[in-house]
Ligand SMILES: CC1=C(CCC(=O)O)c2cc3nc(cc4[nH]c(cc5[nH]c(cc1n2)c(C)c5CCC(=O)O)c(CCC(=O)O)c4C)C(CCC(=O)O)=C3C
């Protein structure tokens with residue numbers, strides 16, 4: 001059949017990809033309104049907001065996250081073009097322009113009816129998954145109120161264990177180890193870091209059957225850490241001691257969040273006699289503010305005080321292998337939606353994550369409508 005399309009290039013039923021991200025300020029005047037958007041109704045102490053505002057002002061009020069997303073957008077378009085995948089890619093954010101609702105409206109006006117969504121968060125959690133689904137529901141509701149014909153939106157599965165996400169980080173760790181003085185290189189310890197979240201949110205992350213003991217959030221990070229440690233050992237023959245630690249804690253001090261904090265961890269490792277540490281920000285997709293401030297500025301300053309040699313390894317950013325992974329995730333889901341079997345690439349012990357978040361997945365403290373899941377009020 002000459003008109004049959006190559007399934008390795010057929011995005012049907014999708015007619016667009018939407019890159020959905022956090023957003024960040026683009027100048028000093030944006031910082032406070034941005035933080036208001038982020039924290040609307042979320043009870044973050046004012047002290048913490050002033051402090052976080054300072055992090056942004058230190059960088060001229062500009063978050064690196066928007067340029068990171070622009071670079072990823074370019075990498076995706078390049079990868080799609082090189083692989084004969086004819087699919088437009090859009091970009092919208094939760095907290096800053098280009099705002100999700102505006103982009104979704106533009107997509108509808110462009111005639112897009114079936115949209116695959118890639119969130120710039122690789123793991124299960126309320127902040128990294130359901131909150132994006134709530135943002136999609138809010139945007140769809142706004143378009144519905146405007147009388148627009150709603151498109152269908154599907155969120156692509158978690159990619160923490162996709163080789164296109166893991167392998168660039170392995171290279172990053174190898175580069176950071178190579179950058180350490182030779183005499184401490186083989187005895188360096190790896191500190192895998194991710195965003196701290198309230199322990200209650202961690203315990204309830206992922207589908208209900210995965211709740212408890214840090215939930216899917218902690219389990220997924222541990223699996224990625226093990227994958228990276230194993231891959232580094234295969235490359236260098238050295239098994240580096242490692243730990244999963246946390247950063248960027250906010251919230252009130254009496255509410256328990258995941259610990260230890262990276263800075264406390266560096267101090268504890270120094271006391272325990274660790275000769276060097278590589279910080280591996282597995283929790284983050286790109287070098288945004290949590291990486292440039294909390295690790296490169298704050299944790300590096302602590303390392304200097306401790307006279308501890310510390311390096312920070314690269315995030316995936318716009319690595320072409322990550323762009324290729326996004327294409328694979330999209331084509332895999334497209335095939336599934338067409339009822340055609342497709343390979344679901346995943347490394348490690350946990351296997352490929354679900355396509356559709358089940359009811360009760362990463363619950364919100366206050367239930368809100370969320371799109372692109374089994375409990376979506378939208379078609
Ligand atoms: C799990 C997670 C990720 C990783 C997954 C993902 O990437 O989505 C993430 C990413 C990010 N978090 C970011 C920024 C902020 N997060 C905040 C607050 C919070 N984050 C939380 C969790 C996460 N956050 C939580 C539980 C809170 C507190 C309550 C709440 O609001 O839910 C606040 C408020 C002030 C503060 O408390 O620090 C800010 C400014 C930026 C942008 C950086 C830039 O501008 O370059 C990015 C990529």
Ligand SMILES: [Fe+2]
Pocket residue numbers: 195
């Ligand atoms: Fe955050």
